[in-house]
Structure formats: structure tokens, C-alpha cells
Amino acid sequence: MTLARIPVAAPILDGRETEYVMECMASSWISSSGRFIGEFEAAFAAFCGVKHAVAVNNGTTALHLALVALGLGPGDEVLVPDLTYIASANAVKYCGATPVFVDNERRTFNLDPEALEAKITPRTRGIIPVHLYGHPVDMDPVLEIARRHNLFVLEDAAEAIGATYKGRRVGGLGDCATFSFFGNKIITTGEGGMVTTNDDALARNLRLYRGQGMDLERRYWFPVIGYNYRMTNIAAAIGLAQMERIEAHLAARQRVAAGYNARLAALGEKLILPISENWAGHVYWMYTVLLTQPDLKSRDELIMAMDQEGIETRPVFYPMHVMPPYAEPEGVYPNADWCSERGINLPTHAGLTDDDLDRIVTALARALA
Numbered sequence: 001m002t003l004a005r006i007p008v009a010a011p012i013l014d015g016r017e018t019e020y021v022m023e024c025m026a027s028s029w030i031s032s033s034g035r036f037i038g039e040f041e042a043a044f045a046a047f048c049g050v051k052h053a054v055a056v057n058n059g060t061t062a063l064h065l066a067l068v069a070l071g072l073g074p075g076d077e078v079l080v081p082d083l084t085y086i087a088s089a090n091a092v093k094y095c096g097a098t099p100v101f102v103d104n105e106r107r108t109f110n111l112d113p114e115a116l117e118a119k120i121t122p123r124t125r126g127i128i129p130v131h132l133y134g135h136p137v138d139m140d141p142v143l144e145i146a147r148r149h150n151l152f153v154l155e156d157a158a159e160a161i162g163a164t165y166k167g168r169r170v171g172g173l174g175d176c177a178t179f180s181f182f183g184n185k186i187i188t189t190g191e192g193g194m195v196t197t198n199d200d201a202l203a204r205n206l207r208l209y210r211g212q213g214m215d216l217e218r219r220y221w222f223p224v225i226g227y228n229y230r231m232t233n234i235a236a237a238i239g240l241a242q243m244e245r246i247e248a249h250l251a252a253r254q255r256v257a258a259g260y261n262a263r264l265a266a267l268g269e270k271l272i273l274p275i276s277e278n279w280a281g282h283v284y285w286m287y288t289v290l291l292t293q294p295d296l297k298s299r300d301e302l303i304m305a306m307d308q309e310g311i312e313t314r315p316v317f318y319p320m321h322v323m324p325p326y327a328e329p330e331g332v333y334p335n336a337d338w339c340s341e342r343g344i345n346l347p348t349h350a351g352l353t354d355d356d357l358d359r360i361v362t363a364l365a366r367a368l369a
Contacts, residue, residue: 006360008312009184009286012252012350013238015245020237032211034233036240043243044179044194047162048171052203054195055231055239056210059158059180062193063091063128065229066176069195069205070152072097076125079151081111082319083336084130088156089320092128100124101320103333107275109133109288109316109343112335113141120145126152131160131170133345134186134253134285135276139165139173146174154178158193161186162250164281171196176206181235184349186249186285187242189235250283252350257284259354260346263361264289270368272342286345288316294342297368302344305367311360316343 024030037055045053056062072078074096080089082101089099100119105112109132116127127146129137137155146153153174157163161179163170171177176199179185181192195206207216213226231239242249257274264273272290276282291299299315306313319336321328330337347360 003310003359005310006312006347006352006356007349008314008345008347010349010351011183011188012245012249013241015241017238017241020241021234024234024237029233031232032230034236036233036236037231040231040236040239040243041194043240045196047243047246048169048177048196050172050196051198051200052196052206054197054203054206054210055236056193056195056229057231057235058191059178059182059185059193060087060091061227061229062178062180062195063087063154063156064094065206065209065227066154066178066195067091067095067097067126068209068227069202070126070154070175072125075123077121077123078125079116079119079127080320081128081130081132081336082321082333083109083317083339084132084156084320085158085317086320086323087158088128088130089326093325097125098123099320099326101326101328101333103335104132104339106335106339108135108137108277108280109339110135110137111142113138113145116142116145120149120151124149124151126154128154128156129174130156130158131163133274133288134160134163134283135274136160136163136165136170136280136282138277138279143174152176158185159285160283162246162281163283166279172198175199176202181239181242186253186283187239187246189231189239189242192231192235192239249350253284253348256348256350256352256357257282257287259352259357260287260361263357264364267365267368284348286314287348288343288345290339290342291344292342299341299344302364302367306363309359309363309367311363312347314345316340316345
């Protein structure tokens, strides 16, 4: 019997998603107006503990919209982790500004606060700390550096919905934060994103630029050039249903992480397992392991071996400095290189069973033998 393929990520649609989408269809409110948009925004804001949540059509437009609303422009610089998904850097370029890369620390893969200050110049306008793979950045030193240099802080929390830093949920730690609801994220709207903030004026700017720049009180009057970044009512309907089940989704990921921790303990000489700092609430968007001896079996060889067993894995992101649009000399970001060449994301989603975890770990042990 051929075993079903285990995907690295999968959405869980176990709530009222179909009911809410069918309500949209029956009402004909399927585009960028309808009750679900406001209700999803309100539910998400309450979950993050912030005043405002502004829904958009994906996580990348959330980043771009936030930077536009913050006033980023040509000639400006923004500090961005070198080890991240490329959207964090691209959104800066969309504004005509320059992403300046910062190395990460090896324990959590996140931006190293101690490496920030050396990268600040008179052109630096802000910092984008990315809560990579679900573990929050150490935000206190980041916020202190930003305060001293009068910089904005935009949290990229695309992978960290529900994560906490010293008891506070990400999304309200900086000036604003962005989230993604792509199909592989902790909750999904198919495609979608959100910007959160406690700043009333910033929230107003976000809503202004989100809808082509149309005045919020005067229909079809456009005081600025904006963007069509609105979320549809159908997407928001799915999102609201997901929010009703989010605690269950997060708990399931903790179960998966605990299952991996127990099963992989015997491979401790060959793998470094993910850690959660004592000030952090890790949500395990991806359960990420590091090879201790990549010269014996490389990351890519291990990924191929797992694929042959019907198990999808993925590499830790390639650092930005090796990407053609952002190429820089080798050796400048040693920690990013170290993590990338050793790191593998194992399947991580709420639908994994104990049998799935057994199968994944058995295949991994066989591939490492």
C-alpha cells in the first residue's frame, strides 16, 4: 500500500468557513465590502491586544502598505534581517528605499539586536524585526535602539500569529506589525494579510492608502495615490471562522512540537532541535532542525531523501545576500550562512497525527544513518 504524501504545511478548515462563505454568496457581498471584513479586523485586533487591524489582500502588500503609511521613500534605509523571506526586503525596495541587512543569532534564527547599531546611518528610517518561524525577536533591545535613533519598528509577524514576547502577543510591540494568511500559515484566508497598530493616525493612513487613496469620508475623491490592497469579504469570512478556532490551531502546533521533541531526542548528536527562550511563546509555524554534521549529509541531500519517502520538507530560507537582486560578498553574514546551510523545516501543521510524526521521524533517522 502506498502511503499518502505528508505535506510540509496544510490549512485546517474545521470551523464555520463553508457556512460563512455561503452567506457571502447568498448576500452577493463577495468583493471588498461586507460584514465579515470589519468583524475579522475586530476579532484580530482583540486577539493581538491592539486598537486597530487593517485587512489587506496578502502579507507582502501588508508590508508595503505599512511602509507607505510610515512615510518611507527614496533615499531612506531600513534594517532588515539577512535571514528572512524575500518579501521583507522587497517591500522596502517597492518604496524606492534600500534594505540594509543585519545578521541573525543562531539560537532562534532571528535578527541579532547586537548587530543592529553598527548598520545605522543618517539615512536609516526604521527596523523590520522578523519573528522567524514563529519565535519572537528579542524586542526590548530593538525598541531601545529604535528609540535612541528615532526609528520606526515594523514587526514582520507573518509566521508568528499568536507568538508572545514577555507575555505580550506580537503585533503590538512596535509602531505596527504585519501578518500573512497564506494557505500555509497558522490561520488562513487563502490569500490575505493584516496590519496592526495602536496609532490612530497611522491606522487612518493605512485605510486611506489601502483603497486606492480614496478619501475615507468623501467617496470617489482621491487626495493621494493609493493601492488596491483590499481584502475580499469572502476571504474575511474564512478568516473570521479561522479566528474562532485559533486557540485550537495553536494548541495543535504545540502538540506537534512536543511530539517532535520527544521522538527526536535520540538524534541529538546529529540534529539541533528548536529552542524557545524563557521570555518567548513560540508558535512553531515551522519546526526547524539544524544538521550538526552537514559535511556528512547535506541539507539538500536530506531533503531529497525525505522526498523519496513521501515526506515534504523545506530548506531554511536562503540569506538575502546570496540572492541576485541583493548580492553582497560572502562571509559578511556568517550566522545567516551557517543556519541556512544546516536548516530544514519538517512538516508542521495542526493536522499531523501521532502516526504521521512516527513516520516522519523514522524516515529522518533512516536518512541520517
